[in-house]
Amino acid sequence: MVVVGAGIAGVACAVELTRAGVPVELRERGRVPGGRMASRRFDGRPADLGAAYFTVDDPDFAAVVDRWRAAGLAREWTDTFVAYGPDGRREVPGPVRWAAPCGLRSLVEHLARELPVTVDRLVLGVEPGPAVDGGRCAAVALAMPGPQAALLLDPALTEATRAVQAQRWAPALSGVLRFPSRAWADFRGAFVNDHPLLALVCDDGDRRGDGAPVLVAHTTAEFAGRHLTQPTAAGPAIEEAVRDLFGLPEPADLVHVHRWTYARPVEGPTDRTHHLDDDGIGLAGDAFGGRSRVQAAWRSGRDLGRALATRLG
Known part of the structure; x- marks a missing residue:
């Protein structure tokens, strides 16, 4: 099982899968986990850049x-x-x-402290099967803004493609x-x-x-x-x-x-906390339901993780 994106949604998803005994790879294209809960140090002092x-x-x-x-x-x-x-x-x-x-990044790092996170790992594509960069896996979770997820999706993955295209x-x-x-x-x-x-x-x-x-x-x-x-x-x-x-x-x-x-x-779906289609492609993040965006992202990832664990279990 591969989760792409180590913001709070991706980490919450991976936490649930790990608790359920599902082997997980968590991949992040950046140098550190956090996503839009980003912080950066200036002369040793952190400042929040995102949320x-x-x-x-x-x-x-x-x-x-x-x-x-x-x-x-x-x-x-x-x-x-x-x-x-x-x-x-x-x-x-x-x-x-x-x-x-x-x-705020320290909070995501705390959640991810026992997860196998691979940073500086750019995923180039997700194909039916499902497959990540040509390698087969049980399922794939994309925890990122819809336009970024769209760049990874094979056009044959119509359900997931429609779901990300609904986001603005x-x-x-x-x-x-x-x-x-x-x-x-x-x-x-x-x-x-x-x-x-x-x-x-x-x-x-x-x-x-x-x-x-x-x-x-x-x-x-x-x-x-x-x-x-x-x-x-x-x-x-x-x-x-x-x-x-x-x-x-x-x-x-x-x-x-x-x-x-x-x-x-x-703009995004307000009637559900995540997307999971028959192809085994899941989507999570703060575009799914809720005005409290950090909380919404955590709940989206948590719920997708539980749904994937049930399907794979």
Whole structure:
């Protein structure tokens, strides 16, 4: 059994298969597990580049989160963001957002700690049978955005192809900005409404709990779409927009821009948590059901793993 993609959906799928006694190979094209729960270190300090936080309302996912908290990997962050818009700034209460002191990627790594993960492994194709890169296996799970899965699928796999074609995704850029000091008014996270460039800005020092003068900005899909070929060139515009929003007098001394071609699903199935067809091809990820995207991705992978274990068992 092969699972392609070591984000939280792929890892949750592999965990269920392993618990059921199904031999699993987990393959990841990147250098580390994590997927869009990505973090990167700058001068030894992690900053989250993908998902900004996660929320919890599923009891089974809550049990996973409790284990993360007990291990010191996750903490409750805030239940209040602010929103900036044409009418100024206002507070926006909501569910408790959770954060990870070592970066959200550490949570995926914790789940995957006993799994056979092969990184830097690019899968080139999935064929009927099923087969991965020409090698036969009992089944295949693709835990990734639909457009990426579509590139791997043989046209003969019509059910899976239709399932991924039903998904629509939006891009985003994430900008990490480190400033000389914390010169902004107190906030945790800020939704930015009706802005041509910014969609969300998080105080990463507050989120991480170390007070570092670091902000992480997430752009609109429209702005990102114009800069996907050269994301680094968008850095000055992102910095200027953040400084203008918060009235910051000093420039950032570090600016890093990360490109997410498929940052978030904007259209996908809401009536099921995963796809599994008669060809033995499964699909999982946050495109399947649920607004709480980290939780939805975990539940999607968990449910696909259980369905595959039942079929293969």
